[in-house]
Amino acid sequence: PVASTLGIPHENIYANELLFGSSGEFVGFNTEEPTSRSGGKAVAVESIKK
Known part of the structure; x- marks a missing residue:
């Protein structure tokens, strides 16, 4: 729930x-x-940066 409130895409959650x-x-x-x-x-960070 917090991620969606902050606008963080599901695929960027590790x-x-x-x-x-x-x-x-x-x-x-x-x-x-x-x-x-x-x-x-x-x-995880490298994956998000791509």
Whole structure:
């Protein structure tokens, strides 16, 4: 919601996807997202700049 209020396109949003178990407990995050790795924020910024 905040991104749309600020006019940030959906394709320019990079964030860790949190994963939860069947009881609602946090079990980890999606390691495929660039922001989940060291240096991932720089990768996301470069992608946005293109």
